[in-house]
Amino acid sequence: MKKMTGAQIVVESLLAEGVDTVFGYPGGAILPTYDALIQNPALRHILVRHEQGAAHMAEGYARVSGKPGVVIVTSGPGATNTVTGIADAYMDSTPLVVLAGQVPTSMIGNDAFQEADLTGITRPCTKHNYLVRDVNDLARTIKEAFYIAGSGRPGPVLVDLPKDVQNAMGTFKYPGAVELRGYKPTIKGNDRQIEKAIEAIEASERPLFYVGGGVQWSDASAPLTELVRGLKIPITTTLMALGVFPSNDPLCLGMLGMHGGYWTNMAVQNCDTLIAVGARFDDRVTGRVSDFAPKAKTIIHIDIDPSSISKNIKVHIPIVGDIREVVLEMLQRVKSQEGLAPRQKLWTEWHRDIMQWKAEKPLPYEIGDPEGPSKPRAIIEELYNLTKGEAVVVTDVGQHQMWTAQMMPFHHHRSWLTSGGLGTMGYGLPAGIGAYFAAPNRPIVVINGDGGIQMNIQELATAVQYKVPVKVIIMNNYYLGMVRQWQEKFYDGRYSHSYMDAMPNFVKLAEAYGAAGFRVEKGKDLAPTLQAALATPGPVLVDVVIPQSEGVFPMVPAGSAMHEMLFA
Amino acid sequence: MRHTISILVENEFGVLARVAGLFSGRGFNIRSLSVAETLDPTLSRVTLVTEGDDQIVEQITKQLNKLISVLKVIDFQDAVHVEREMALVKVAVDERTRNELLNIVSVFRAKVIDIDPRSFIIEVTGDEGKINAMLNLLAPLGIKEIVRTGKVALHRGGQMLSAPARAETVELNKRKTQKEKAA
Numbered sequence: 169m170k171k172m173t174g175a176q177i178v179v180e181s182l183l184a185e186g187v188d189t190v191f192g193y194p195g196g197a198i199l200p201t202y203d204a205l206i207q208n209p210a211l212r213h214i215l216v217r218h219e220q221g222a223a224h225m226a227e228g229y230a231r232v233s234g235k236p237g238v239v240i241v242t243s244g245p246g247a248t249n250t251v252t253g254i255a256d257a258y259m260d261s262t263p264l265v266v267l268a269g270q271v272p273t274s275m276i277g278n279d280a281f282q283e284a285d286l287t288g289i290t291r292p293c294t295k296h297n298y299l300v301r302d303v304n305d306l307a308r309t310i311k312e313a314f315y316i317a318g319s320g321r322p323g324p325v326l327v328d329l330p331k332d333v334q335n336a337m338g339t340f341k342y343p344g345a346v347e348l349r350g351y352k353p354t355i356k357g358n359d360r361q362i363e364k365a366i367e368a369i370e371a372s373e374r375p376l377f378y379v380g381g382g383v384q385w386s387d388a389s390a391p392l393t394e395l396v397r398g399l400k401i402p403i404t405t406t407l408m409a410l411g412v413f414p415s416n417d418p419l420c421l422g423m424l425g426m427h428g429g430y431w432t433n434m435a436v437q438n439c440d441t442l443i444a445v446g447a448r449f450d451d452r453v454t455g456r457v458s459d460f461a462p463k464a465k466t467i468i469h470i471d472i473d474p475s476s477i478s479k480n481i482k483v484h485i486p487i488v489g490d491i492r493e494v495v496l497e498m499l500q501r502v503k504s505q506e507g508l509a510p511r512q513k514l515w516t517e518w519h520r521d522i523m524q525w526k527a528e529k530p531l532p533y534e535i536g537d538p539e540g541p542s543k544p545r546a547i548i549e550e551l552y553n554l555t556k557g558e559a560v561v562v563t564d565v566g567q568h569q570m571w572t573a574q575m576m577p578f579h580h581h582r583s584w585l586t587s588g589g590l591g592t593m594g595y596g597l598p599a600g601i602g603a604y605f606a607a608p609n610r611p612i613v614v615i616n617g618d619g620g621i622q623m624n625i626q627e628l629a630t631a632v633q634y635k636v637p638v639k640v641i642i643m644n645n646y647y648l649g650m651v652r653q654w655q656e657k658f659y660d661g662r663y664s665h666s667y668m669d670a671m672p673n674f675v676k677l678a679e680a681y682g683a684a685g686f687r688v689e690k691g692k693d694l695a696p697t698l699q700a701a702l703a704t705p706g707p708v709l710v711d712v713v714i715p716q717s718e719g720v721f722p723m724v725p726a727g728s729a730m731h732e733m734l735f736a
Numbered sequence: 737m738r739h740t741i742s743i744l745v746e747n748e749f750g751v752l753a754r755v756a757g758l759f760s761g762r763g764f765n766i767r768s769l770s771v772a773e774t775l776d777p778t779l780s781r782v783t784l785v786t787e788g789d790d791q792i793v794e795q796i797t798k799q800l801n802k803l804i805s806v807l808k809v810i811d812f813q814d815a816v817h818v819e820r821e822m823a824l825v826k827v828a829v830d831e832r833t834r835n836e837l838l839n840i841v842s843v844f845r846a847k848v849i850d851i852d853p854r855s856f857i858i859e860v861t862g863d864e865g866k867i868n869a870m871l872n873l874l875a876p877l878g879i880k881e882i883v884r885t886g887k888v889a890l891h892r893g894g895q896m897l898s899a900p901a902r903a904e905t906v907e908l909n910k911r912k913t914q915k916e917k918a919a
Contacts, residue, residue, distance in 0.1 A: 174866060287750060288753070291750075291754060291757050292757055292761045295804070296804040296805075298833075299749070299750075316804060348804060349807050349899060350746060350804050350805055350806050350807045351801070351804045473802070474798050474801070474802075475795065475798035475801075475802050477798075477801050478791065479795060482791075590883070676737065712846075
């Protein structure tokens with residue numbers, strides 16, 4: 169066994185874990201680890217401009233690669249700056265391993281320079297966290313951190329590394345396996361429950377699949393698609409699950425919830441059997457809980473996290489297990505097509521009813537004035553035409569996010585990054601940069617708002633430094649659009665502090681960073697400019713002026729039932 | 737409804753903060769709490785009393801089970817068990833009240849553990865009802881100060897709270913069979 173410093177153990181452990189890229193920012197308490205990093209070029213380090221950016225980049229990397237994203241930051245402010253990203257990852261079940269420097273163990277608790285109690289601060293927003301006090305615990309702790317972050321319901325894990333532990337000499341032996349007495353996720357679903365679920369589905373008249381981000385994390389997109397297509401049951405995906413089922417399949421009803429399609433929400437409200445898979449009945453999905461899916465006699469819920477089951481909505485047939493395992497098991501057990509034929513006649517009628525709702529009230533669509541601002545939906549259509557569904561599409565938070573979620577077709581899973589649970593403005597640009605390091609050959613399109621882009625704009629410098637060809641499209645209405653929309657609808661049009669009076673010149677700003685900048689003021693210039701922007705190498709910022717008062721519809725006001733929708 | 741819950745946790749730095757933080761962060765209530773090492777010094781046992789309807793208590797046990805440092809959670813609600821808490825009570829005493837005080841102590845099988853010319857400290861152990869009853873009788877004599885422990889509980893007979901090989905699975909299967917029986 170080799171003797172080495174704690175800092176070297178950190179780097180060796182990351183390499184043993186198969187990590188190729190880390191996102192970070194150096195500082196006093198993490199300097200020993202940075203010294204070990206530069207001596208080990210096998211580990212690529214991406215220098216960010218703000219630690220929050222590092223956390224979101226690691227999230228983007230994790231979401232596209234399926235592997236935990238790694239962040240290295242210093243103590244105190246370096247680590248507290250990652251907290252928003254950690255909380256974001258926690259809400260969206262994204263695996264992160266955050267390695268934070270800490271003041272030497274002898275100084276912990278003394279209010280030392282750049283000291284903050286990071287295990288205390290992050291306890292409620294991490295899956296687990298550690299303060300390493302002995303260099304000989306270091307390798308095992310990092311092994312456990314990766315195992316916890318990536319297994320079960322994934323999530324962020326923080327490891328606090330006091331400076332003296334990084335400097336101490338220890339023996340390095342990376343453990344092959346992890347033994348945690350208190351953590352054994354259930355993988356295989358209960359046989360009897362799976363049987364009951366299949367019986368309920370086969371006896372249903374108006375069944376509906378409702379699938380969430382868990383499908384992506386358990387890599388269940390392919391078997392789920394096979395199951396849904398085999399059964400011929402309509403399916404709606406949550407915001408987090410766009411792309412796990414192909415959008416162009418007639419069975420796909422798109423996103424449900426607060427900004428879901430009329431037909432999609434009506435399908436939820438009228439189904440008699442709801443099959444929830446890796447989704448958590450978030451309030452943006454259910455609306456008023458007491459009136460959610462009122463006609464559903466049976467709700468089936470497949471999830472790896474037992475605490476998600478019957479948390480918001482009472483579930484009749486819970487199945488705890490890994491979604492991929494459970495769905496593969498269900499695939500084996502469903503009846504043959506001939507056996508299902510009489511049911512499928514009913515299901516086809518049900519699907520026809522849903523399509524009737526869609527014909528009655530499709531998503532609002534109007535052709536914009538070629539001399540006026542571009543319509544948001546035209547921007548999304550144009551981006552799709554240019555990328556053919558092969559791009560990784562990233563958004564920030566707000567109106568542009570909902571328009572994209574409603575309109576953008578997806579053909580593949582791991583192609584859609586957005587901040588769902590926490591709704592973190594400033595997520596888009598860094599997440600898009602992180603995605604590039606996981607999928608360097610795929611186009612990366614970041615759709616952003618004029619508010620959101622300014623919340624982590626500094627990461628343009630990171631994109632320029634590492635020549636990340638991220639294409640950022642700003643839907644610029646000079647407003648915090650979603651806030652403005654709520655103020656219009658629910659606060660009698662009192663637009664309290666939602667207008668940005670001093671909008672930067674984004675073209676010059678991009679150029680100042682060394683990126684390319686474009687601006688589209690008239691609808692007629694949209695298509696050629698987007699085409700030129702996407703063909704420009706390196707990072708590109710496109711500032712597209714959109715109408716100031718455009719809203720996202722349909723909309724279920726907070727606290728209303730899913731069928732109580734506003735259409736304008 | 738009040739529930740007494742015992743939690744087997746890793747005996748490590750910060751574990752109580754994880755348990756307590758879960759309750760405060762999710763708006764659950766802790767009415768009493770007691771924690772100490774078990775026979776196995778790598779494990780601690782937390783016993784707490786909480787309240788809520790069935791759905792809330794189900795969430796509490798599920799969320800506790802989700803903590804990496806938690807090995808096992810049991811709710812004593814439907815189990816045959818004994819519960820005890822203890823109180824130390826400092827009571828004013830003088831020539832007139834000494835005999836009455838000693839009578840109460842004897843009836844409740846409590847103990848006098850400190851004697852001072854003007855006050856006694858009484859140690860009483862029992863369930864919550866017994867301790868409340870004794871405090872009611874002592875009140876007229878003049879209670880100067882009390883301190884009460886949290887509740888502790890054990891199953892009667894052979895059943896034990898021991899570290900299982902697969903904490904989560906064991907718990908879930910148990911719940912499922914209970915539900916199936918109910919159906």
